[in-house]
Amino acid sequence: MELTAEDVAFTFGKMQELQNGIPFGFIFQDVDTITVEDKYTVRVKFKNPMASLIQALVVGILPKHLLGGEDIKKTSFNQHPIGTGPYKLKSWSEKEIILEANNDYFLGRPHLDQIQVRVYPNREAAWAKLMAGEVDFFDLLTPDNYEILKQVPTFHLYSVPMPYYYLVAFNLKQKLFSDLRVRQALNYAINKEEIVAKVLRGQGQVAAETIYPGSWAYSPGVKPYSYDPKRALTLFKEAGWADHDGDHFLDKNGKPFEFTVNVNEGDDLKQKALFFIQQQLLDIGIRMKVMLFDATDTGFLFKKKFDAHFPEIVARGDPDFSYKYWHSSQIKDGFNVSSYRNGKVDRLLEEGRTEFDMEKRKALYFSFQEEILKDPPGIFLFWTNYLVGVHERFKGVQISPVGPFANIREWYVPKAEQKYTDTKFGDPITLEKDE
Numbered sequence: 001m002e003l004t005a006e007d008v009a010f011t012f013g014k015m016q017e018l019q020n021g022i023p024f025g026f027i028f029q030d031v032d033t034i035t036v037e038d039k040y041t042v043r044v045k046f047k048n049p050m051a052s053l054i055q056a057l058v059v060g061i062l063p064k065h066l067l068g069g070e071d072i073k074k075t076s077f078n079q080h081p082i083g084t085g086p087y088k089l090k091s092w093s094e095k096e097i098i099l100e101a102n103n104d105y106f107l108g109r110p111h112l113d114q115i116q117v118r119v120y121p122n123r124e125a126a127w128a129k130l131m132a133g134e135v136d137f138f139d140l141l142t143p144d145n146y147e148i149l150k151q152v153p154t155f156h157l158y159s160v161p162m163p164y165y166y167l168v169a170f171n172l173k174q175k176l177f178s179d180l181r182v183r184q185a186l187n188y189a190i191n192k193e194e195i196v197a198k199v200l201r202g203q204g205q206v207a208a209e210t211i212y213p214g215s216w217a218y219s220p221g222v223k224p225y226s227y228d229p230k231r232a233l234t235l236f237k238e239a240g241w242a243d244h245d246g247d248h249f250l251d252k253n254g255k256p257f258e259f260t261v262n263v264n265e266g267d268d269l270k271q272k273a274l275f276f277i278q279q280q281l282l283d284i285g286i287r288m289k290v291m292l293f294d295a296t297d298t299g300f301l302f303k304k305k306f307d308a309h310f311p312e313i314v315a316r317g318d319p320d321f322s323y324k325y326w327h328s329s330q331i332k333d334g335f336n337v338s339s340y341r342n343g344k345v346d347r348l349l350e351e352g353r354t355e356f357d358m359e360k361r362k363a364l365y366f367s368f369q370e371e372i373l374k375d376p377p378g379i380f381l382f383w384t385n386y387l388v389g390v391h392e393r394f395k396g397v398q399i400s401p402v403g404p405f406a407n408i409r410e411w412y413v414p415k416a417e418q419k420y421t422d423t424k425f426g427d428p429i430t431l432e433k434d435e
Contacts, residue, residue, distance in 0.1 A: 052320035111412035
């Protein structure tokens with residue numbers, strides 16, 4: 001069936017219902033009415049101006065004729081989806097997903113007949129299959145694996161800055177982090193350049209704020225905290241923290257400066273970064289403990305029962321994304337689990353989401369970046385690169401922060417390099433996916 005305005009209106013209505021579980025979902029709190037004007041026109045009326053609206057509406061469209069009256073979270077459609085993209089779902093099993101070319105795709109049929117996604121028990125098993133020549137595409141490479149794969153001449157490697165920033169975020173309800181000088185001191189105490197060099201193998205850059213460096217709203221004038229342990233100790237001393245008892249650790253009123261960082265288990269990159277942070281904090285007399293948690297059990301964050309945690313936060317698309325994480329209105333029921341509260345930041349984020357003049361809007365987000373760096377909610381660390389390996393047989397490949405398959409329709413294998421001779425249009429591509 002044809003995709004029409006009815007499907008679009010249905011999808012936006014569902015987004016309005018499921019605000020908390022989707023990107024930019026908070027924007028749909030301000031939807032007033034959704035009206036189908038004609039077969040190809042939908043009018044969405046908002047209660048308040050929303051400059052990031054266009055970005056928020058860039059979503060996949062759901063088929064009304066299949067999902068009308070269904071529970072979106074429980075429907076069988078989730079295992080048998082249909083769409084209007086260049087590929088259609090052919091089969092889906094526990095070990096393999098097969099997509100086949102959509103002959104009716106509106107931009108033209110893709111070159112590759114199939115995409116085969118094979119599921120392996122772990123990343124090591126997937127890596128072994130890649131080295132054996134059974135996998136054509138491998139994404140989310142670690143910096144270490146990326147360096148190894150450089151030695152494999154049959155793979156082309158891609159390194160693209162990802163729109164995620166990493167920081168050790170403080171729980172600002174904890175008295176330990178209430179003093180601005182302490183938060184600034186902790187930023188001066190960490191050698192982020194060393195972490196980027198040794199943990200990321202140079203595949204990333206030091207972070208200074210929450211706006212993606214590839215964004216029109218990114219301010220190149222906002223510089224990261226330099227590594228300056230002496231400056232850190234001076235600020236700690238001004239805040240009352242010093243080695244008063246001669247044990248080489250900072251203390252105040254008889255209590256040592258120590259805290260615990262919660263990090264999701266299984267994330268080797270974060271754990272390696274925390275090892276360096278632990279050592280650098282020990283150098284100035286601070287104990288930092290690390291506690292692992294199951295990534296599916298994050299209730300303690302929203303209950304504010306932690307000292308600090310180590311998230312990677314999305315900064316994709318419009319800079320209004322920062323509102324949901326750092327505006328004080330998001331402390332109680334939103335994603336501002338750090339309980340960050342700054343009146344100037346609130347005002348800049350509010351004005352930024354309602355200002356339609358791009359130059360004025362850019363100036364607002366430049367000021368926001370300066371303010372949140374000056375009054376940091378945590379230790380800003382780094383942006384990582386998205387590391388991908390694709391077999392050299394595949395041509396026309398472009399990898400972007402939007403996703404590895406943004407231009408998958410244009411990928412092809414020259415006939416002389418095809419491994420499979422029984423396909424009309426060219427090789428399938430085999431992708432890895434660990435459980």
